[in-house]
Every structure is written in C-alpha cells, then in structure tokens.
Amino acid sequence: MPIPATPPGVVTVPSIYPVADTTALLADAATARGLTIFATIDFSGDAAAVGLSMHDARLLIVGNPKGGTPAMVACPLAALDLPLKLLVWADARGDVRVGYNAPGYLQDRYGLSDDLARPLGIVRELVSDALRPP
Numbered sequence: 692m693p694i695p696a697t698p699p700g701v702v703t704v705p706s707i708y709p710v711a712d713t714t715a716l717l718a719d720a721a722t723a724r725g726l727t728i729f730a731t732i733d734f735s736g737d738a739a740a741v742g743l744s745m746h747d748a749r750l751l752i753v754g755n756p757k758g759g760t761p762a763m764v765a766c767p768l769a770a771l772d773l774p775l776k777l778l779v780w781a782d783a784r785g786d787v788r789v790g791y792n793a794p795g796y797l798q799d800r801y802g803l804s805d806d807l808a809r810p811l812g813i814v815r816e817l818v819s820d821a822l823r824p825p
Contacts, residue, residue, distance in 0.1 A: 713787055
C-alpha cells in the first residue's frame with residue numbers, strides 16, 4: 692500500500708532554509724519559548740556513517756515536562772508521541788519541509804481533554820515563528 696504524501700494527522704510546512712538552518716531555527720525558537728531540546732537526530736548523517744545515503748533529514752525532539760507530563764499521566768501511551776517531534780527533511784527536488792503531529796490529532800488519538808492538549812499547540816507557534824522569512 693503506498694504511503695500518502697501527508698498521512699492523516701500530520702502537518703507539513705515548507706521552509707525556505709536548508710535542513711540544518713531550519714533545524715537550528717526551530718531549536719532556537721523552542722529554547723526562546725522555554726522548551727527543552729531533548730535530542731536532535733541526524734538521520735542522513737547516521738545513514739552516511741554506515742555507508743548509506745538519503746536526503747538530508749533531522750528530527751528535533753522538544754517539549755516541556757510541565758506541559759507534557761499531565762498528558763502522559765492521564766494516558767501513558769501518549770509518551771509514544773511526547774515529547775513533541777519535528778521532522779525536517781529535503782525531498783528529491785531539494786525542497787525543505789517540516790512535519791509534525793497535529794495537536795488535535797494527538798488529542799483525539801489519546802482522548803486528552805482540552806486542558807491536557809492545550810500545551811501541545813505550542814508546536815504550531817514554534818514552527819510559524821521559526822520559519823518566518825527574514
């Protein structure tokens with residue numbers, strides 16, 4: 692079965708910046724908002740290290756334990772998607788995009804109340820702020 696260009700529940704946003712710059716802008720915006728950068732995974736770099744190639748791709752894992760912990764207490768399986776993840780990748784044409792799980796999708800997926808899901812909405816603001824043209 693072919694994978695849809697954008698699966699349900701996933702938001703993709705174009706970036707005018709290269710993958711490394713986009714990732715750095717997102718990390719800076721996250722830090723400015725008081726979020727913790729838990730990890731950055733360089734998928735393409737890791738692939739190259741074992742002799743494989745792929746288009747540039749990085750995963751930024753960010754969050755705020757104060758916002759995410761209550762959701763994970765209410766539904767422990769929410770930890771599968773928390774902290775929040777932002778995938779930054781270049782496609783075959785070199786176009787760069789950022790993808791993340793839609794907050795509403797996560798809310799529905801785990802049956803979170805509006806109060807528990809509200810902190811997840813920061814991902815939209817983060818991406819919007821970070822990718823704003825100079």
